[in-house]
Amino acid sequence: MTKSDKQYELIARQLGATNLLALRTLTGMSQPQFAAVIGLSDRALRRYERGERELPLVTRIAVIQAFKNDPLASNQIAAELGFSDTDISPGTQSQTANDEGFWRTMRRESQDLRKQQYSALGQILLKIRDNTFASATMYFAAENIALAFGLPFGFEINGIDWMFVASFILIVVLFSSVVTDLPLLKAAQHVFRGIKAHGTS
Numbered sequence: 001m002t003k004s005d006k007q008y009e010l011i012a013r014q015l016g017a018t019n020l021l022a023l024r025t026l027t028g029m030s031q032p033q034f035a036a037v038i039g040l041s042d043r044a045l046r047r048y049e050r051g052e053r054e055l056p057l058v059t060r061i062a063v064i065q066a067f068k069n070d071p072l073a074s075n076q077i078a079a080e081l082g083f084s085d086t087d088i089s090p091g092t093q094s095q096t097a098n099d100e101g102f103w104r105t106m107r108r109e110s111q112d113l114r115k116q117q118y119s120a121l122g123q124i125l126l127k128i129r130d131n132t133f134a135s136a137t138m139y140f141a142a143e144n145i146a147l148a149f150g151l152p153f154g155f156e157i158n159g160i161d162w163m164f165v166a167s168f169i170l171i172v173v174l175f176s177s178v179v180t181d182l183p184l185l186k187a188a189q190h191v192f193r194g195i196k197a198h199g200t201s
Contacts, residue, residue: 009054011080012072017051019071020063024049027067038062065105110181126181133174136167143167 024034035045039062047053055071064070114123143164146153154161 011077012054013051015076015080016055016060016071017049019069019073019076020045020055021049023063023067023069023071037066129174129177132170133178136170136174139163140167140171 024031027034029037031045031049032042035042038045038059040048040059044053048055048059060070060072114126118126143154143161145151155163
């Protein structure tokens with residue numbers, strides 16, 4: 001590890017320790033309570049608060065999700081390195097990573113919600129429903145593309161593609177329940193923010 005690497009690790013450890021301790025103090029939680037919320041042991045939390053170890057990404061994300069507060073905020077890191085907030089640009093690659101992180105987070109939140117609201121059998125039935133809806137939608141779309149280009153596709157019996165008919169019926173029947181499970185407003189807000197960001201860049 002080079003001198004710069006050690007310096008950067010020290011900055012990350014000290015900044016994470018200061019912010020983590022300040023956040024816990026602000027919440028009024030004890031170490032065991034705070035540790036339980038973000039999925040740590042008491043011993044691990046103590047080491048992070050003392051700056052003995054650098055906060056791993058998974059813990060940082062857990063803190064952000066639980067308290068809407070980033071213990072290693074980029075503007076604070078920039079200040080420690082002697083930059084201003086405007087000196088750091090996320091760039092296209094970082095924006096793509098942020099987008100991927102958003103959708104992964106939404107998927108995880110949806111899975112967690114299902115675990116809280118449904119039994120093991122209910123979760124299995126929901127997976128079957130989701131896979132059935134996805135398969136029907138893909139078949140329906142492929143059939144329409146094939147028809148548009150005059151390509152042979154499907155399984156016809158007496159001139160009728162019953163798979164196509166079944167796919168359409170399944171889409172209609174399952175559509176409302178599938179859409180109800182989707183956080184459409186949150187997704188739409190994220191998409192519009194992305195469009196606005198690209199428009200101003």
